[in-house]
Amino acid sequence: MLRSKVLLILFLPILMAFQEPQEGPETLPHNLSDHPRYRVTDLGLISTATDNIGPALNQEGAVTGWHPNQLNEHPTAWLWHKGQLRILGGLPNYPDTYAAAINDKLQVVGIARSAQDIRFMRPFLWEKESLHDLGGLGGSFGAALDINAHGDIVGFSQLASGFTHAFLYHNGKMQDLGTLPNGDFSIAEGINDHDAVVGISNNAPKAASRAFLYAQGKMSDLGLLPGGSFSHAHAINNAGVVVGWAATADGDIHACLWKNHKIVDLGTLGDSPSTAWGINEQGQIVGSSADRYQHQHAFLWENGHMEDLNRFIPSNSGWILQRAFRINHRGQIVGIGRFGGETHVFLLTPLANRSQAALAPNFQLTDIQGHLHTLYDYRRNLIALFFFCGCQWCHQCARAWAAVQQSDRLPPSCLTLIVFTGSANDARTFLQETQLDAQHTLILPDPAMRVALRYKALVCPRVFILNKEQQIVYTNDHASDAPRKATGAAIALNALQAVQQLTQEAH
Structure with a gap:
């Protein structure tokens, strides 16, 4: 119930066409490697992640996420840093917390939600051992979804009019980023260190959402795949490359990137849907895709190819990596997967290739x-x-x-x-x-x-x-x-x- 409530309340407008892969007996890739590329670190149990809020990491490998508190089963944000797990707590009247992003200053942003009424949420910033309410644009709910190296934060907030708009929080002030021309809805999901912001907006009331880029005071439409009707931007690196997903002409969902005003279909691991969640400065992209058996697997896209990350970990690890959400400049990857029959957060760390060094x-x-x-x-x-x-x-x-x-x-x-x-x-x-x-x-x-x-x-x-x-x-x-x-x-x-x-x- 928790997962479905979070999805419906937070992200209903952007889920109109996204569907989960079907459940069933899990399968692993046939060509598992005997020479793994990554070491897998288990960061602990997590409840079923939402489609839009997964664990995140910074450039130094610190990870943040959320899991149910063992005492009362309320979701609780946490920070994993140098092998130590720290619970971040909640806000007065908003005890349920979901961490969404972290920077190298160990500033964490996310969502604090009312336990009594899940329609009421606040965007939060955690820093220096304290959780702060970032305020809003006049309405009853909002969320902080990303933070850059300078501490600038993006997310969304309800207006007094009832509409939802993307925001940029800078120097203690929240700026309404508006919408695409003629739109009435927007959400900001990613920001780079140059304050370029990406997310989704519609371009007419009740119209399907489209990926946007906000830069130099202007929001622009990133465009669609040929024949597609909607798109979604999740993240942007400092080179200005944007990743997310978009609908194809036949209605499937494919991971994609936008670069130099062009959209590129990244394909799938065998079947739709596929989604790109994160990108680093080297242009490596991570996400999740259905395989040909309709099971969700985490992927790494580099050098023009999408690969199943399960092929790059020890074959006897016991893991099934399902979704990769973020990748840092070191090549570390954070996501969620199945381990011991439960959903856990994983951190992948590249192994130095001694034979080729x-x-x-x-x-x-x-x-x-x-x-x-x-x-x-x-x-x-x-x-x-x-x-x-x-x-x-x-x-x-x-x-x-x-x-x-x-x-x-x-x-x-x-x-x-x-x-x-x-x-x-x-x-x-x-x-x-x-x-x-x-x-x-x-x-x-x-x-x-x-x-x-x-x-x-x-x-x-x-x-x-x-x-x-x-x-x-x-x-x-x-x-x-x-x-x-x-x-x-x-x-x-x-x-x-x-x-x-x-x-x-x-x-």
């Missing part, structure tokens, strides 16, 4: 004190190998990494090696200006760029993460952290996450 080229350089070092000398260490020069981008990245070194997030076993394009005097100045931890940082001048050429690291700042076998398991060659395209903070954070992943795998 390239061996880091060995080199020898003299440090600023004149001592000779080779990379092979540090073969038992986790290594963060940076290529820096004296440019502004390298200074920015080095300062960000210095902040990481000063925090408690970097494992003590990780050594920072810096190959510096410049003289020993310039390297000393760089070390002082960026405040890198001198005790845990080895800076090696390379004015002739011999090592940089071997590593093809001519554009800086560049970072390579090496495991204890000195294999390269990560480097910043993706859109989200590419040299001179991403901020120094983004490059440092992604490098830290790669180190943390290696540490977790070792345990």
